[in-house]
Amino acid sequence: MRFLHTADWHIGKRLNGFDLLEEQEHAFRQIRQIAQAEKVDAVVLAGDVYDRALANEESVATVDHMIQTLNLTDHLPLLVISGNHDSPVRLGTGAPWFSATQYYLHTQLAQALDEPVVLGDTQFFLLPFWQPFAAREYFQDDSLADVPKGMAAIVQAMQAQFAPDKKHVLVAHFFAAGSSQTDSETTSTVGGLDAVPVDLLTPFDYVALGHLHSHHALNEERIKYSGSPVKFSTSEASDEKGVWIVDTTAATVTWRAITPLHDLQVVTASFADLTQPDFLPVSAQNDFLAIQLTDTQVIPNVMQILRQQYPHILSISRAHGRDRADDTPTWQSQRKLDPLTLATDFYTDMKDDAPTKRQQQWLAQTWQEMEDAQ
Template sequence: MSAPAALPAVVATAVHPAAARLLHTSDWHLGRNFHGESLLSEQQAAIDRLIELASNDEVDLVVIAGDLYDRAIPPADAVSLFNEALVRLHDTGAKIVAIAGNHDSAARVAVADQLLEHAGVTIRGDVARCTRPLRLDPDDSGPTVAVFPVPYLEPSVAGPVLRRLDDTDGAEAAVAPRRFRHYDVTDHATTLIRRYAASLGPVRTVVVAHTFVAGGITSDSERELTVGDIDLVDMSAFDGFNYVALGHLHRDQAFDNGRVAYSGTPLPYSFSEERDIKSVRIVEMDTQGRCRTEVVPLGVGRPLRTLRGAFDDLLVNSEFADAERARVRIQLTDLDLPLQAMPRLQQRFPHAVVLDHQPDGHVAAGSGDVASAVRSGMGPLDLTLRFWSELHGADASEPQQAVLREALAATGTEDDR
């Protein structure tokens, strides 16, 4: 299996000047918050940039590979933004294919799928329609591009549907009636797609899917599909297609010389992504189905920064000036946590959203954790001192111990020493 490709670009093979052009994006997560702060205005800016690219690059097809919204019942302003995005993308002259991801309600996002198809907009949520492609005839004298949108396949739901679909086609079921894995349903769906594509004559094939390909690099902002590794899908499930546009993983990455790829999110959705370059993929497919991909940075949204240091230094050090407009995670190294630390830090870093107290070079003198101390029958004062040590990374001083004794006495707890 190939390793994920690096930015800024993936080149499979050279293409002729005339080629079908696809814009691959995914995981918009419209309506998402970042530690309580709305991202909608930045998502709007990302969509503006996508529309600019689709128009300027004369894109034939825009692909949105799932997780259109951040939750199954999205807020009204997120729905309005998505509707507006579809209209504006359609106005560029491009056709649009979107699929439901694991965050989406398949029935809700695809409620008008069959009607919208007549206008060149496909929003696929129905697993039973995964073998029904959008047919694209770009002005490059090549064969039709058959685009197969495969919505997120929840194994327990998609498995029986695909088996019935296989039976309907008069073929032997590829998956036995047992507990389905993500690989099982994905491989079954793509087997059916290959079979249908073969009946179309000469075509170039694109599959759009929302899944976790084995070898992909995760971030902290994805929702796990399952517990353990049974959500992984082997690359072999996508053999034989000219291009596979994937969603679910939030980092841009590619396999098999760019033939199978994730575009990643248009914005960072966790601090694990603060060094990622958020981008989309512009794919040129020649008349033989060979692809050349350019990874185009979007350059929108507020950056993320993690700052580590002492409280007083963070407030004045010019080294941190570039973080003043960023969303900030602060790791304070002071032995004692200053009073009102976060509000005071936010005077300099207005978008600071996380404060971690991580004292440098101090280890609690006690041994074991507080839970084990409770189970050992330790007395109230000793438990309190143990908790203090675990919290602050050092034993309480004599004056601090005196305050703790007074506090226990005030609650009527007897000193057990």
């Protein structure tokens, strides 16, 4: 059995206001090409198909098209689970029909345990994102208080079903301990308490994980995050994106890179350099840029000016801070300022530009409403 391992497509995701659909479709086309070139027997998608439980129509149409292309056009078996960003109900609509064409979509814990999928020499356990209460309910065991205890019971139940003549692969979506974290995933689900200890996962020949967006998040030979196919955060700027090609027969795991349509870069430079026409190659001027200005003086309308040359600027920050007029209050004296002045100062610091009249009105109005509500 030779399969492609991907995860965290997050269709519908926006990055600082920019639509990523074109990026995601570009990455999808490469995933499809890699699957064909590598002659895989199946594609594994380890959760977070959508970016949100309630995806918009365009996202639904895009996912429908991608899944149909792989499964109905290319006749590739698909093994898919829901992640913490997916709605199990919405993603799962139609699932009872899908297995007829070897598209296995599991959105409920019970399916992971009751319906292992055998393809070729391999038995797949498709474990969607789950919460401890679901494990307590399934096992009728109130002692499964947290994720590690629940996962221990789940793995034990899976092992009891291991077909002895098959390889065993787990597809799952959670935070495995020992991983480092990138900031495009919400922090609420990666704290220590929710982590799955990696050593629980050793019974499997391979564990195809989703949740963390960097494929370097875990350094284990047979327990891997594929990461997302597209960069979703400046913390992923230096990440290479791609998919794993897993061969359970030859026991090999190979990385295949995906090239972005528009890369995501962190650029540290002066305003003077950035406004040179050839500071970045033309091909990179459309990249998603997190700019760290080395200047320290105030530059009026800096975002507007730079966006003319670099339309996909994600953010502008200051590498060495920003000069302040002598009368700029220290944090000590700021404590005595009124909330509107503080908010205006904060906005100006963050955006490198003063709030507009209308924004100031909103600030004042919101503050008034908060005072009234007390």
